Amino acid sequence: MATSLHAHVVEHLGSRIVGGSIPRGSIVLAADLEQKLQVSRSVIREAVRVLAQCGLVTSTKRVGIRVLGPEEWNPYDENVIRWRLASDQKGAQLRSLTELRISVEPMAAELAAEVAPEAMRKELMLISAQMNHYGRQGDLRRFLELDIRFHALVLAASGNEMFANLATPIAAILRGRTELGLMPERPHEEALAWHQSVADSISNMDAQGARRNMESIMRRTHNEICSLWEGAPRVFVDPIAKK
Amino acid sequence: MATSLHAHVVEHLGSRIVGGSIPRGSIVLAADLEQKLQVSRSVIREAVRVLAQCGLVTSTKRVGIRVLGPEEWNPYDENVIRWRLASDQKGAQLRSLTELRISVEPMAAELAAEVAPEAMRKELMLISAQMNHYGRQGDLRRFLELDIRFHALVLAASGNEMFANLATPIAAILRGRTELGLMPERPHEEALAWHQSVADSISNMDAQGARRNMESIMRRTHNEICSLWEGAPRVFVDPIAKK
DNA sequence: TGACACCAATCTGTGCAGGCATAAAAATAA
DNA sequence: TTATTTTTATGCCTGCACAGATTGGTGTCA
Numbered sequence: 001m002a003t004s005l006h007a008h009v010v011e012h013l014g015s016r017i018v019g020g021s022i023p024r025g026s027i028v029l030a031a032d033l034e035q036k037l038q039v040s041r042s043v044i045r046e047a048v049r050v051l052a053q054c055g056l057v058t059s060t061k062r063v064g065i066r067v068l069g070p071e072e073w074n075p076y077d078e079n080v081i082r083w084r085l086a087s088d089q090k091g092a093q094l095r096s097l098t099e100l101r102i103s104v105e106p107m108a109a110e111l112a113a114e115v116a117p118e119a120m121r122k123e124l125m126l127i128s129a130q131m132n133h134y135g136r137q138g139d140l141r142r143f144l145e146l147d148i149r150f151h152a153l154v155l156a157a158s159g160n161e162m163f164a165n166l167a168t169p170i171a172a173i174l175r176g177r178t179e180l181g182l183m184p185e186r187p188h189e190e191a192l193a194w195h196q197s198v199a200d201s202i203s204n205m206d207a208q209g210a211r212r213n214m215e216s217i218m219r220r221t222h223n224e225i226c227s228l229w230e231g232a233p234r235v236f237v238d239p240i241a242k243k
Numbered sequence: 244m245a246t247s248l249h250a251h252v253v254e255h256l257g258s259r260i261v262g263g264s265i266p267r268g269s270i271v272l273a274a275d276l277e278q279k280l281q282v283s284r285s286v287i288r289e290a291v292r293v294l295a296q297c298g299l300v301t302s303t304k305r306v307g308i309r310v311l312g313p314e315e316w317n318p319y320d321e322n323v324i325r326w327r328l329a330s331d332q333k334g335a336q337l338r339s340l341t342e343l344r345i346s347v348e349p350m351a352a353e354l355a356a357e358v359a360p361e362a363m364r365k366e367l368m369l370i371s372a373q374m375n376h377y378g379r380q381g382d383l384r385r386f387l388e389l390d391i392r393f394h395a396l397v398l399a400a401s402g403n404e405m406f407a408n409l410a411t412p413i414a415a416i417l418r419g420r421t422e423l424g425l426m427p428e429r430p431h432e433e434a435l436a437w438h439q440s441v442a443d444s445i446s447n448m449d450a451q452g453a454r455r456n457m458e459s460i461m462r463r464t465h466n467e468i469c470s471l472w473e474g475a476p477r478v479f480v481d482p483i484a485k486k
Numbered sequence: 487t488g489a490c491a492c493c494a495a496t497c498t499g500t501g502c503a504g505g506c507a508t509a510a511a512a513a514t515a516a
Numbered sequence: 517t518t519a520t521t522t523t524t525a526t527g528c529c530t531g532c533a534c535a536g537a538t539t540g541g542t543g544t545c546a
Contacts, residue, residue: 005501006292030526040502042285045527049249049289053296061526062510075405076319096405103350107342115477152482159477162318162339167482234358234402239395239410248528273499283529288500304499305537493542500535507528514521 005039009047010079012037017056017067018083024069030059054080071237081169085176091229094173098225101170102218105151108158109198109214113207116157121203124153128199131192138186144178150195154214157202177225191220248282252290253322255280260299260310261326267312273302297323314480324412328419334472337416341468344413345461348394351401352453356445359400364446367396371442374435381429387421393438397457400445416468425468434463 013033016022033044048065051057055072059065070089073080075096084093112120127150134142151174152167177183194213201209256276259265276287291308294300298315302308313332316323318339327336355363370393377385394417395410420426437456444452 041504042288042501045285046289046292049292050296053293059526060510061508062512062524064525070404073404074319075408076317096403099350099354099401099403100347100405103346104343107346111342117479120479120481149482156480156482158342159479160339160342161313161316161478161480162343164480164482165318235404236360236363236402237399237404237407239392239399239407285528285530291499302499303537304535305497305539307498487546489544489546491542491544494540496539497537498535499537500533502533503531505529507526509526510524512521512523514519516517516519 006043006046006050009033009037009039009043010050013047013051014054014056014079015083015086017051018073018080018089019087022067024067026067027064028067029064033065056080070235078168081172085172089232091232092235094176094225095229095232097169097173098222101151101166101173102222104163104166105154105218106211106214108155108160108163109202109210110207111159111163112154112157113202113205113210115159116202120153120157124150124157124199125203127153128196131187131195135187135192140178140183140186143187144174144183147195148174150199154198154202173225180228182225182228188220191217194220249286249289249293252276252280252282252286253293256290256294257297257299257322258326258329260294261316261323261332262330265310267310269310270307271310272307276308299323313478321411324415328415332475334475335478337419337468338472338475340412340416341465344394344409344416345465347406347409348397348461349454349457351398351403351406352441352445352457353450354402354406355397355400356448356450356453358402359445363396363400367393367400367442368446370396371439374430374438378430378435383421383426383429386430387417387426390438391417393442397441397445420468423471425471431463434460437463 013022022028030041030044030048033039034041037044048057048059052059053074054077055068055074057065057067075081081093081097084090112124116124127146131143131146131150134146148171151170152164155167155170156164158164194217197213198210198217201207201213256265265271273284273287273291276282277284280287291300291302295302296317297320298311298317300308300310318324324336324340327333355367359367370389374386374389374393377389391414394413395407398410398413399407401407437459440456441453441460444450444456
């Protein structure tokens with residue numbers, strides 16, 4: 001529905017708020033937006049409702065539409081993540097996501113070894129074999145897509161829908177890393193072996209083995225890209241202030 | 244805004260969809276909703292936009308508002324979590340959240356030890372001291388509130404906004420566990436000591452110590468409540484099917 | 487006769503325009 | 517300072533036109 005009018009307005013406002021060109025505390029009026037974007041009130045209102053859902057704005061009577069600060073944004077919202085990745089907060093967003101996946105993926109691998117359905121174990125073995133093949137050939141494009149699928153599969157095979165839902169932003173990390181040339185010419189043998197071991201362990205229901213090998217992958221991943229966010233400021237949200 | 248009309252409609256429809264009384268694949272018409280809920284089109288439309296954002300419905304021309312299945316729901320949406328906790332999927336939701344916090348909190352403790360601002364370290368020491376005090380007295384109500392604050396603080400002190408945002412659902416877990424009588428008469432000495440050690444480690448910038456002690460807390464937590472979701476089915480979402 | 491492509495009717499969400507009600511800030515009076 | 521009035525932007529409602537997808541009918545061709 002990217003073609004729908006209200007989605008366009010959401011995109012317009014959301015990217016500007018997250019990007020910083022509409023600073024926190026700003027107050028915009030629905031009537032002004034109608035005129036500026038040349039759309040009707042209903043479109044504006046629906047867009048504002050969606051943005052309010054993401055925590056980007058609140059709309060109160062007699063005041064208007066108030067733009068909120070980053071502490072209020074929903075960091076799990078797909079749009080918010082995308083807008084942050086396209087802004088100067090890219091580093092901080094990548095750091096948050098990477099820390100999250102480092103935490104989650106070993107547990108996902110462990111769970112997958114215990115509960116994954118047979119079809120997913122099979123596919124995991126297939127994917128890791130293909131990763132070996134194309135990795136050794138230095139075909140980075142194909143390797144990237146397989147890598148994305150591999151990690152998405154492990155997350156899905158955990159049977160935890162919260163884990164599975166991290167596949168999309170994690171794919172964004174992997175794509176970003178490759179685009180930025182942070183991948184070696186061809187994947188390290190070590191990394192290939194770890195992926196293979198994760199698949200083997202899951203296939204053999206070896207939960208601890210799956211976890212250990214995934215932890216190894218995560219350690220290397222972290223070392224490879226943590227330079228990206230050097231100096232990006234951390235945000236400390238006092239959990240009481242939000243109540 | 245809980246008093247606003249459109250929020251009421253979101254609540255009405257959302258809880259019914261997640262609760263299962265409006266099954267997946269159902270098609271409801273905006274006009275019918277107008278009449279049934281006695282509200283105007285604009286209210287219905289804004290509510291449907293919000294629900295579409297959560298992945299509960301899609302609305303297409305000539306067909307109506309189609310109710311989606313659980314694979315499409317956004318598992319990080321606060322409303323969705325709340326509705327699931329109030330439904331017969333409560334077990335599965337608690338399991339997902341618990342697995343997530345087991346993954347995340349040790350890393351959060353480690354990060355907090357490295358980057359937490361001084362004020363948060365201080366408060367963490369204060370909270371853990373109070374937890375000791377009220378815990379030994381067997382004042383479970385006060386202990387619960389301190390426990391919630393403790394974990395929320397560690398998550399916030401990590402400087403990772405995605406971690407910090409898990410404080411709300413984690414608080415729901417802790418409250419639920421106490422309400423269901425899954426807490427011992429008084430907290431185990433071990434648990435008190437671990438909380439104290441986490442606070443100490445963070446205060447002393449001992450990242451590995453903070454992680455280890457938090458891992459101990461998580462292991463015990465898991466053992467205490469994993470009986471809650473015995474037999475709850477796992478959902479395996481093929482990451483390709485969603486593309 | 488039957489299969490298939492094409493077209494028109496129809497249905498429902500999308501978007502537009504304008505009106506009244508209401509709540510909360512701001513200004514004014516006590 | 518406190519209470520009251522005024523101001524003003526959003527909340528909510530309704531009528532209308534449009535767009536796009538489904539459906540069924542029509543005609544063509546094998």
